[in-house]
Amino acid sequence: MDERSLRVERPEKTLRELALERMRDAIIASHFKPGERLVERDLCMQLGVSRTIVREVLRHLESEGLVATAGTRGPVVAVTTPEQALQIYEIRGVLEGMAARACAEKGDAKLAATLQAALDRIKSAYGRRRMDLVLDETTEFYRVLFVGAERDVAWGIVNSLTARINRLRSMTIRTPGRDIDGPTQMQRIVDAIRDGHGEGAYHAAQEHVGIASSLARALLADTPAA
Amino acid sequence: MDERSLRVERPEKTLRELALERMRDAIIASHFKPGERLVERDLCMQLGVSRTIVREVLRHLESEGLVATAGTRGPVVAVTTPEQALQIYEIRGVLEGMAARACAEKGDAKLAATLQAALDRIKSAYGRRRMDLVLDETTEFYRVLFVGAERDVAWGIVNSLTARINRLRSMTIRTPGRDIDGPTQMQRIVDAIRDGHGEGAYHAAQEHVGIASSLARALLADTPAA
């Protein structure tokens, strides 16, 4: 037993931070459904924390758009209307296009390789029918894209918007043929970036989101609100 | 004294909501400076509310990006780095361009008139050297633009981003000649919208933000961090 093993490990995160992550993940994963009432005291029991923490977490989530509070009625999981969902796809289109263009103009071969690796992991997840992993790896792909583009502000926005349409995302990746078409479109993004084609990357990224948007539009025509 | 005067007026907003607005406005108006420590108990005294409310307000403002909390050190007013500020201008450029294009494609004469009225108010504020009003009326102009474009999600993003660079905004509108050039550029946006020119409106909006970005870049070269 040497000196290091006597060291006291201090918790890396506060209870509040842990609870926030847990709640955010639970909403994103549809454990709590859109429109569902989030009763503070129930959450206290589920999370095993006091109301103080629950309320503070709810304030965060309100500001993130994942929770809505209207008048005297308590907090509910936010409902993303079809109109909003389509707006979100549009915004993602312009921001992802912007990031893709910046990556292409950067001319960084290592970045292109990292994106390719991330895309390969998406393909692999599709191949294994691991749809949960497809979403996670897609998020990772875009994180690499925005970090590579040095656009952390836009990444914060896109990531937050994406959380609000996660149910829809989960549905679009399951549409027939998406497992082939989706990675093919993303491959075009990566290729354009590797080749340094700014406009090409911009349009490839926009097209990819545009197609997802069309899929979502069709799905929303069948089952409203996500 | 009739029946109506016996009615109990219930407060429209909770204490928390009022405190949140007050704090947000105070940060935006530079009452609290970037990097300044926001001590909970001090805020309690200044706002006249309990720590509960202060903490919940701080959670909101954290998620909005106006307040930062790092490790064991308490909350501070967020510092927007020059890099972030420039990113924010870039994002505004694409989102405002998108909204302007949507307005132009809408072909709504009433909307164009409302935008013109809003721009006239900006001009009037410039003429009276009321720079605080210039900022307020500019915000109103863009609110009308996004609402007219039916892009409330993008408006939420732009409004929130703009709050983070308000000091810089306050400085750019004060640069020599901006009082003439700014409204001229915005007039081009309004004209393109009135004439139904989608691409024209898009580029006019992008150009306007691009010029503000260049002014900001120059200012940031002199005085870092806002």
Add this chain to the structure above:
DNA sequence: TAGGATATTATGGTATGCCAAAACGTCGGT
């Protein structure tokens, strides 16, 4: 049985308390 009145319970808004850790001030030794 249906509807209204009343009682009870649940819930959000808000304040206060406790405690551990961080920050700051003081003192003594070199």
Add this chain to the structure above:
DNA sequence: ACCGACGTTTTGGCATACCATAATATCCTA
């Protein structure tokens, strides 16, 4: 004068309490 140890104060993390209002259940009457 500087540094380290120690004591004191400040501060954030977190829990709990109180209260008014909203929601729900129960009871009584027509």
